[in-house]
Amino acid sequence: MDFTMVRRGIVVVCLGLFGYVLVTLSGKLALRAENAADRVAEAYQGFQEGKCKSCHPAIWREWEGSMHAKAWVDEIYQEVASQIADRETKCDQCHAPEPILITGVGKMPELRNEQRETGVSCLVCHLDAEGAMHGPQASAETYFHANVTDPIYTAPTKLCSTCHGQPTVPEHDQISSFLNSKFAEGNKSCATCHMPIVNRLQSTASYESIKGRKHTWRGSRSVAQLRRAATLQLEILPEKVNVKLQSKTGHILPGGTLRTIVLEIAHLTAEGRTRQKKRISISARDENRLLPDENRTYVFDTPSSATGDTITVRLMYQLTPKTPESEWVLMAEKNHVVP
Ligand code: HEC
Ligand code: HEC
Ligand code: HEC
Ligand code: HEC
Ligand code: HEC
Incomplete structure (x- = not known):
């Protein structure tokens, strides 16, 4: 047996494997682009191409039927807003906002220039400036986006108040009266009544069911x-x-x-x-x-x-x-x- 041949074979196989790993990594680490701004742009593109939907089908279906998904296309909204002269500075920023983790939780949201028809989308509540998804405890890693565990999601009243309790917009304030009530005691939050608890796989790539919350936000249409x-x-x-x-x-x-x-x-x-x-x-x-x-x-x-x-x-x-x-x-x- 020719040892040089064997050794050459091993080298070729190793190089091939290495190349394969490189190719798959660069193909799959879609949101791991070098530059944070590119990862954010890729998240938008992934959202538009149905990537969030394909890995999170249950949450997607719930969100799709909610008023958050319709916050921009909602006819009642469009009719009222069309009568406001400076709607772009007074109204539209909450009905088609930039991701609030980027503009600041609690701060007045800013109007988004792209994908306005997607209203309060997944990205508005979850995407940060690095292109990572913030959420409650996750059980699995994903190659598509980084996960960041953020306690604000477990009792999300502060997150909700970014749009449902801006001091300068008293017409849309559910927060002040809530904070002064017994409904705010203990661990209770806006999610207690508007995002019922459910045990399930959080994505098609998850290994185990964990406690999550429905993205239905049933309100006055229910x-x-x-x-x-x-x-x-x-x-x-x-x-x-x-x-x-x-x-x-x-x-x-x-x-x-x-x-x-x-x-x-x-x-x-x-x-x-x-x-x-x-x-x-x-x-x-x-x-x-x-x-x-x-x-x-x-x-x-x-x-x-x-x-x-x-x-x-x-x-x-x-x-x-x-x-x-x-x-x-x-x-x-x-x-x-x-x-
Ligand atoms: C601070 C964020 C914010 C701003 C600014 C804002 N909205 Fe809203 N809007 C909301 C939220 C949150 C709701 C849902 C809760 C509610 O109805 O109070 C809502 C609901 C509405 C609805 C009810 C739609 C329905 O389902 O019947 C209308 C109409 C509306 N907004 C019009 C406007 C107009 C017109 C302006 C500008 C003068 C405006 N909004 C500015 C956050 C905002
Ligand atoms: C390739 C599949 C895949 C795609 C595509 C994908 N996700 Fe995920 N996502 C996952 C997995 C896996 C987890 C972790 C779930 C678990 O713990 O079971 C996750 C977790 C999350 C979390 C929770 C993070 C946390 O720390 O709690 C959010 C929010 C999220 N994804 C949003 C999105 C959004 C928005 C998109 C579209 C831009 C998207 N995902 C696209 C697989 C994916
Ligand atoms: C980025 C802004 C924003 C954030 C953050 C936000 N909302 Fe909303 N929400 C809206 C807007 C805008 C509407 C009104 C959509 C419409 O009717 O046109 C709305 C509507 C609703 C409705 C009314 C649904 C109906 O059918 O009447 C509920 C309930 C609700 N939100 C709950 C929540 C809860 C709970 C949170 C926190 C987990 C939250 N929202 C976070 C902007 C936001
Ligand atoms: C104890 C249960 C409970 C809690 C806690 C609660 N809600 Fe509600 N919410 C309701 C019920 C019931 C309705 C339907 C009656 C109504 O339209 O006011 C409703 C309706 C709404 C609506 C629709 C209003 C409209 O006119 O369309 C919004 C928006 C809303 N809630 C947001 C919130 C936010 C934000 C929080 C946290 C500050 C919160 N809710 C906490 C029970 C709750
Ligand atoms: C209005 C804000 C808001 C929007 C819009 C939103 N989420 Fe969430 N999401 C939350 C909150 C709050 C939680 C934390 C719930 C909990 O405690 O489990 C959460 C949790 C999650 C989780 C962790 C699993 C779970 O059920 O808790 C995933 C995954 C997720 N969201 C994906 C998405 C995707 C995909 C979309 C769009 C289809 C989306 N979210 C839209 C607020 C939002």
Whole structure:
């Protein structure tokens, strides 16, 4: 046997292996470009090409159906913003922001020049200036991006307040009322109600299921969320009804300034004829929104009650002043038949 031949063979195999490793590394370490700005640009490109979606399909689907994904394309937003002369400095920066880890958590976001239609995208909440993804504890490494464990995600109220509680934008403030409430005690945060806990693989490249949170952010478009927002109780007294409302929402209710909650009390005869019907609006416009956990009693006179009459109280949610009554959402209802 010729030893030189064997040795040459080993050298060739080694070189080949080395080359293979080099080629795969340079191909796969997409976000490991030399320059931080290039890695950030590659994250944008990867987002656009569906890379985040392919490795994080469950989170992607949830985000895609959320109002964060629609924060720019949302017709209600575009309609209102189109009436603002300097919307680029007053409005658009939160509806299509630069990544907030880059512009500063807690600071007023800055308007993004690319991919505006993707609204509050994954990159807005996770990408840093180095091209790494910040998040809660991760169990696996990934060759596509670096992971940085950052405690701000575990109780993300401060992250959320970057857009949901800017002092100069009181129209969009869910934070102040939350911070002053029992809902902020202990480990509770905005995520407690808006990002339910779920055990799952965080990506298709993960090895084990770990505790994460759903990226659904259900709010005022969710009937289930609206049914949890407040409770309604009736106290029937001679010639009057006390309607007791208690807010179960972690912040001022309704949370947005475009919304109205309508409290309706109807007094019907046994035959279904209306004796009286009254409505009260609860909204920012009426300056009577409910504070978190607030108990409020409305008193209605029912002097003409007769046996068999029905008193019906309903709590309804109107998304915008233009939403027709047929589309209001029933939040709670109570009936009482006069004995
Ligand atoms: C500090 C960040 C920020 C700024 C600046 C901002 N918004 Fe918003 N906007 C939000 C957040 C957060 C929400 C969701 C919470 C809410 O409705 O309060 C929202 C929701 C809205 C909605 C409700 C959309 C719906 O789903 O019905 C409208 C309309 C809107 N914004 C218009 C505007 C207009 C017009 C401006 C400029 C005058 C503006 N926003 C400026 C953060 C911002
Ligand atoms: C090649 C697959 C792959 C691609 C592509 C990918 N990720 Fe990941 N990502 C992972 C893996 C693996 C983890 C770690 C998951 C685990 O611990 O189970 C992860 C974790 C994360 C985390 C959590 C980090 C932490 O420390 O908690 C975030 C946020 C994230 N990815 C966002 C993104 C975004 C945004 C994109 C698109 C720009 C993206 N990922 C593209 C595989 C990928
Ligand atoms: C970079 C800005 C930004 C950050 C950070 C942010 N949001 Fe939002 N959020 C928005 C905007 C803008 C909207 C309004 C979208 C619309 O309706 O047009 C919104 C809407 C929402 C809604 C309303 C959904 C609905 O259907 O009514 C909820 C709930 C919500 N955000 C919760 C959160 C929570 C919880 C956090 C923190 C984990 C958070 N947001 C972080 C900008 C942000
Ligand atoms: C409004 C801000 C926001 C947006 C937008 C957002 N995330 Fe997150 N993400 C969070 C927060 C807060 C957590 C921490 C949840 C927890 O405690 O587990 C998180 C956690 C994660 C994790 C860790 C696993 C888990 O479930 O906790 C991954 C992976 C992740 N996000 C990927 C993504 C991807 C991919 C997108 C886009 C499709 C995205 N995120 C959009 C705020 C956001
Ligand atoms: C105890 C549960 C709870 C907590 C904690 C909570 N929310 Fe909500 N949130 C709700 C409920 C219920 C609704 C639906 C009623 C409404 O629209 O106000 C809601 C609605 C919203 C909306 C939609 C408002 C609108 O008009 O469309 C936004 C935005 C929001 N929450 C953001 C936040 C943020 C940011 C935090 C943290 C400061 C937070 N929430 C904490 C229960 C909670």
